[in-house]
Amino acid sequence: MATEKILVIEDEEPIRELLKLTLESAGYSGVYMAANGENGLSLAQSRLPDLILLDLMLPGMDGLSVCRQLKSQEETRAIPIIMLTARSEESDVIIGLELGAVDYITKPFSRKILIARIRAQLRQFSDVEESNEIRRDGLMIRIDQHEVRLHGKLLDLTPSEFSILHMLVSYPGRVYTRNQIITRVKGDGYPVTERAIDVQILNLRRKLGDWAVNVDTVRGVGYRYKQESTE
Amino acid sequence: MATEKILVIEDEEPIRELLKLTLESAGYSGVYMAANGENGLSLAQSRLPDLILLDLMLPGMDGLSVCRQLKSQEETRAIPIIMLTARSEESDVIIGLELGAVDYITKPFSRKILIARIRAQLRQFSDVEESNEIRRDGLMIRIDQHEVRLHGKLLDLTPSEFSILHMLVSYPGRVYTRNQIITRVKGDGYPVTERAIDVQILNLRRKLGDWAVNVDTVRGVGYRYKQESTE
DNA sequence: ATACTACCCTCAAAATTTTCGTTGTGACAT
DNA sequence: ATGTCACAACGAAAATTTTGAGGGTAGTAT
Numbered sequence: 001m002a003t004e005k006i007l008v009i010e011d012e013e014p015i016r017e018l019l020k021l022t023l024e025s026a027g028y029s030g031v032y033m034a035a036n037g038e039n040g041l042s043l044a045q046s047r048l049p050d051l052i053l054l055d056l057m058l059p060g061m062d063g064l065s066v067c068r069q070l071k072s073q074e075e076t077r078a079i080p081i082i083m084l085t086a087r088s089e090e091s092d093v094i095i096g097l098e099l100g101a102v103d104y105i106t107k108p109f110s111r112k113i114l115i116a117r118i119r120a121q122l123r124q125f126s127d128v129e130e131s132n133e134i135r136r137d138g139l140m141i142r143i144d145q146h147e148v149r150l151h152g153k154l155l156d157l158t159p160s161e162f163s164i165l166h167m168l169v170s171y172p173g174r175v176y177t178r179n180q181i182i183t184r185v186k187g188d189g190y191p192v193t194e195r196a197i198d199v200q201i202l203n204l205r206r207k208l209g210d211w212a213v214n215v216d217t218v219r220g221v222g223y224r225y226k227q228e229s230t231e
Numbered sequence: 232m233a234t235e236k237i238l239v240i241e242d243e244e245p246i247r248e249l250l251k252l253t254l255e256s257a258g259y260s261g262v263y264m265a266a267n268g269e270n271g272l273s274l275a276q277s278r279l280p281d282l283i284l285l286d287l288m289l290p291g292m293d294g295l296s297v298c299r300q301l302k303s304q305e306e307t308r309a310i311p312i313i314m315l316t317a318r319s320e321e322s323d324v325i326i327g328l329e330l331g332a333v334d335y336i337t338k339p340f341s342r343k344i345l346i347a348r349i350r351a352q353l354r355q356f357s358d359v360e361e362s363n364e365i366r367r368d369g370l371m372i373r374i375d376q377h378e379v380r381l382h383g384k385l386l387d388l389t390p391s392e393f394s395i396l397h398m399l400v401s402y403p404g405r406v407y408t409r410n411q412i413i414t415r416v417k418g419d420g421y422p423v424t425e426r427a428i429d430v431q432i433l434n435l436r437r438k439l440g441d442w443a444v445n446v447d448t449v450r451g452v453g454y455r456y457k458q459e460s461t462e
Numbered sequence: 463a464t465a466c467t468a469c470c471c472t473c474a475a476a477a478t479t480t481t482c483g484t485t486g487t488g489a490c491a492t
Numbered sequence: 493a494t495g496t497c498a499c500a501a502c503g504a505a506a507a508t509t510t511t512g513a514g515g516g517t518a519g520t521a522t
Contacts, residue, residue, distance in 0.1 A: 144420065158508055158509080159417075159422060159508085163418070187416070189377070192390075192511095193510070195510080196511075199471090199473095199509080201471090217470070219469070219518070220470095423479090426482080430501090431479080432500095433500095433501065433502065448500070448501090450498095
């Protein structure tokens with residue numbers, strides 16, 4: 001039985017119920033519900049959930065504002081946020097990701113996808129951070145040596161390729177926009193076309209060979225490391 | 232009459248006296264003295280001086296540790312530190328700069344240089360920060376446009392050249408090591424030779440033409456923007 | 463189904479950055 | 493003064509990154 005607490009912020013009653021049932025049947029016992037941004041924020045602060053499902057289209061304070069608030073406060077900053085969004089709100093998705101949300105799901109969604117995405121995010125916390133080594137499906141990254149091995153064989157990556165791969169692989173399932181990648185790799189405000197990232201990804205995929213299947217293109221949004229679609 | 236508070240941390244009695252007299256005769260009325268690192272730290276915290284002169288060679292807690300402490304605390308982090316050092320302690324100087332000290336003076340020093348360096352640092356606070364424009368001797372930098380004009384004429388700088396110039400010009404008199412430049416321009420841990428910075432500086436000087444006289448090489452240490460030597 | 467549109471992929475040229483080998487220069491000791 | 497050493501300047505080639513254009517493709521509308 002999963003013990004993680006999940007907060008759902010969603011105004012539409014039927015969807016809220018659907019989410020609640022889906023989550024509970026997936027074994028999550030600590031599910032909190034909020035029907036608007038204000039309640040969502042205060043619940044987030046009082047319950048400190050392990051994950052937040054946030055509808056972007058809310059009455060009153062909209063989802064992006066809620067996201068911004070959550071990210072601006074120390075206690076809630078680290079909580080992963082998955083956005084729920086209509087197909088048409090793609091530009092909001094990008095803004096949300098750049099604010100720090102980790103993923104998004106478009107409505108209507110299948111229960112399987114919903115659960116898979118949530119699991120992917122919660123799984124994070126087991127093996128996170130600050131180690132000098134990351135291993136993923138036969139790929140090994142030694143961070144301070146700037147060294148990548150695939151099935152033991154050393155890959156010859158350029159500095160940018162290394163950074164991008166490291167960024168993607170650090171948070172499986174998290175989508176990064178091209179702008180986030182540029183900011184991370186070249187610094188903020190670096191004057192550069194988004195196409196440059198495509199090319200870096202292209203070359204990276206070539207060097208990764210078969211393993212490149214783990215680098216997903218998220219159309220209209222950016223790139224991510226391995227979100228097995230389960231679709 | 233200068234009203235800035237200056238804290239001197241220096242163990243040798245005669246030098247301490249010399250510094251006190253020099254500073255006071257230069258018009259600085261708020262001069263505090265400490266003979267060791269511990270006292271220095273506590274004075275720094277209680278008086279919050281506008282500038283600290285820090286001898287690197289101290290009994291007990293050494294100067295670099297004091298520097299590290301000062302930089303690790305919110306209240307004192309922003310106080311500019313000028314290190315006092317014997318000619319032979321060059322590697323300590325580099326460490327100090329990378330910890331965040333802004334300048335250093337080798338002993339023995341002339342009073343004129345001492346005062347000039349101190350003035351240069353304190354002057355900072357008048358015109359600091361967060362504007363989108365920096366002007367210095369006919370050079371104008373528009374930060375968010377990534378645009379540099381020399382006597383009105385637009386210079387064609389590469390992104391790295393721009394960053395380096397911006398970095399240097401932001402703090403007149405502050406010495407930056409090649410490593411600091413690499414970290415700022417390419418990000419931390421970027422695998423690159425220090426020689427690469429020489430070349431960037433070389434090309435920058437070419438594009439700057441006559442104005443390049445303002446870009447000083449500090450032998451054995453790094454580069455800085457215009458410290459009129461007064462020597 | 464077909465067309466349309468927006469977006470991604472790809473390639474090769476152009477721009478930038480880095481490396482490396484030499485040469486120049488300052489600081490210091492002889 | 494001269495030699496020596498360490499470091500900076502410089503040039504040219506190599507490596508990397510970026511651009512820009514064209515072709516392909518997924519997703520949507522017709």
